[in-house]
Amino acid sequence: MTIPAKFKEYIWLVNTIRRARRITFAEINERWVETDMSGGVELARSTFNRHKDAIEDIFGIYIDCDRQNGYQYYIGNDYVLREDSVQNWMLSTLSVNNIISESLSLQERILLQPVPSEGNYLRMAIEAMKKGVRIEVDYRKYGTDTPNHLNFEPYCIKMFKQRWYILGHFHRDATEEKPESDYFGVFSFDRILKMSMTDIKFQIDPDFDAQTYFDECYGVLVGDGTKPERIVIRAYGYERYYIRDLPIHKSQREIGQGENFADFELFIRPTVDLSGHLLSRGNQVKVLSPQWLADELHDMHLEAALMYEPEEENCPQ
CATH class of the missing domain: 2.30.30 (SH3 type barrels.)
Structure with missing residues (x-):
């Protein structure tokens, strides 16, 4: 899908302001002129204002101005871009799509996963x-x-x-x-x-708040009666870097580290999908607490190992 020119400008403007955190209109124009979209022509104030209105209408992201500190622009509801929101998903998807659509000559070297449409x-x-x-x-x-x-x-x-x-x-x-x-x-x-x-x-x-409803979940399992509790895991080797960069849950925080490991704390429902995820990390992740969850993962690892034991051949009588 090719993104219309206006959408490319909207995406660029949001990303530019977001990265800068606070930025003046003159600074925005300096960066705008450096893009291919500008054609070397500055962004008119009227165009900028129309883009602001369109961004709020389409994405639900509003650009505010701090008039007390040099008329600096910033994302007024930046919190929506730091969570699993529609705005964040739309902006991220369109930003990536924009990059890929301009690189069709490399389509055989850009591998993607299918996105469900239903x-x-x-x-x-x-x-x-x-x-x-x-x-x-x-x-x-x-x-x-x-x-x-x-x-x-x-x-x-x-x-x-x-x-x-x-x-x-x-x-x-x-x-x-x-x-x-x-x-x-x-x-x-x-x-x-x-x-x-x-x-x-x-x-x-x-x-009802949808975000709050799933707050304590790893995925979508909510109604099985599992209560949230404090879980501490230890990640070894490179796995500790992966977990730092891509947290298992938004409650995750690092509470300690050693020569080849890091410990992370989560407050989450220990449902079967979370157990499955931890199990999939093999010997790179260990549950330190609660003990019942550590025992459960221990037994699951043993059961999985037994599946790979060679079957006894039936000896002829």
Whole structure:
């Protein structure tokens, strides 16, 4: 996809201000003239103002001005670019796309991973969220042949490890036969066989915050009853550098280091997907606490090792 010229300018402007933290219009113009986009022509003040408005409308990122300190521009809501937000995802994706689109001559030497789109179902779910209506889906869990028919309120959508998930809210008023029921469920788009929007309206809980809902999670497992707790891991060799650069969770902080290791603390739900991730790091990561999790990972490593033991041959009688 080729990004239109205006979008390239928007992306450049946000990245320039973000990197500088505080920058005057004159400094922006100095850097603008050095780009190929400028054609050697300075950025007009009116164009700059239109770009600011468009960036706020399209990306939800607003550029503010500190008039008390030399009329310096800065990202007024910079926090949205430091978390798993739509703004951050859009800006990062378009920035990378912009770079790649200008390097098509190297397309055979730039290797990418496929990005899930989920076609009409993703679009339909977002449309239902906009309209505030419930959706119906036929959903087939792994290991089952018969799909379940579900009807729920679409609360939010989350991408994790190249898969799209939808958080559904289920509510049933109390009856003479059944008590009131109120709970959430997370469903993967790639297991939805059929989806349709209903005409049933709903009001999202005003206290619900999608970011907060998944704050304590490694991925998307929330409703299995696992409580968050303090976890300390030790990373050896090069793995400690990887974990520093790409934290396992936003609560991660480094609490110690030795000659060939570093210790990290996390406050997170120790769900099975977190155990799977730690297990995948092999002998490069060790859980120091809690002890029950260390024992669980120890047993999982032993079970995995047993799978590679040679099978005994049946001796003929």
